Amino acid sequence: MIFKVYFQESIKEVPVREKTKTVFIEAESLRDVLSRIADRGYNIEFVQEVKGAYLEYEQQNEDFKVLEI
Structure with a gap:
């Protein structure tokens, strides 16, 4: 499955829509996505499965x- 992750580059940043970035990750589950990017220090806003x-x-x-990853 492919997931789209919306995030801020620093966990210390307050989420601001204009600074939100996205990345696509292929993983088995939401938990798998979060474990793969845990060490990057991102402030995760939303993770969405992308299909169809x-x-x-x-x-x-x-x-x-x-x-x-």
């Missing part, structure tokens, strides 16, 4: 890249 038409839409973006 939404995944196809995201793949059309030239910046689409699944992070290998």
Whole structure:
């Protein structure tokens, strides 16, 4: 499964929509995603499974890249 993770780069930052970044991660579950990025110090806002038409839409973006962790 592919998950889209919305985050702030520093856990000390207050979430501000304009500074929110995203990354795509292939993992077995939500717990697996969180364990893979736990050591990066991100302030995780939201994790969403991406599939179907939404995944196809995201793949059309030239910046689409699944992070290998």
